[in-house]
Amino acid sequence: MLTKEETATLKNYLALAPNPEESFTFEELEGYLFGLAMTPGLLLSSQWLPVIFGDDMPTFDPLGQVEEMHNCLIQVYNRQVAHFHDKKLTFPFNLNELDSAALEDLYAWVSGFEEAITLFEELWDPEEYDYLSEQQAQQLYHSLMTIEGLVDPYEVMDFFENMPSEAFLEVFPQGGDSSENRELQIQMFLLASLPLAIETLQNHSKSLESIATREDKKRKIEKAKNASRKGKSNIIEVDFGQKK
Known part of the structure; x- marks a missing residue:
């Protein structure tokens, strides 16, 4: 689970994408991080980070705001990895309580998850x-x-x-x-x-x-x-x- 502060920070980070149409939505990002966290082996951020923004990363600003957002993303990823190894990384949707909005979020989540699986598909x-x-x-x-x-x-x-x-x-x-x-x-x-x-x-x-x-x-x-x-x-x- 992400905190409200982390959610806001990551949404702001995604909003800085040079090509918004090529970048993930927030729900896709959640599914992507979930998939990465359960991917075996040591992953470098350089392998998976550019995919989020369609290979066109936001420009780092002199005030360090983008760097702060980037660090938040890495922290969330690391926590998800820890949750996986502690058997705490569980499917985040209740299929019995899906309204139309939640169903749309679920499909976006699966899309992001599939991106993580495809990134290392040989595994x-x-x-x-x-x-x-x-x-x-x-x-x-x-x-x-x-x-x-x-x-x-x-x-x-x-x-x-x-x-x-x-x-x-x-x-x-x-x-x-x-x-x-x-x-x-x-x-x-x-x-x-x-x-x-x-x-x-x-x-x-x-x-x-x-x-x-x-x-x-x-x-x-x-x-x-x-x-x-x-x-x-x-x-x-x-x-x-x-x-x-």
């Missing part, structure tokens, strides 16, 4: 991890499809169009007697799937970080062993026995 691609079970790979794929389908519905229409009618009716008991009803039902299905999709992606990230931690420990142990062997090989044995 989320199931085909990059041959150790995943078929079920795990499918869960990861469907999670990505959920995000993509909410941002660009036409990208996932083929998947549902090719779904056998029996399977479609199982997922959508109301059926789809028109293309509009079908598209609406698909969107409702994707929205309902969103919290689980976020959770699946978070679990994938934690798994990658756990693997990286284990590999790092192995490297350190092996390095220590090699150093020990090298030290022993450099020892010169001297016979201090008395001469006869």
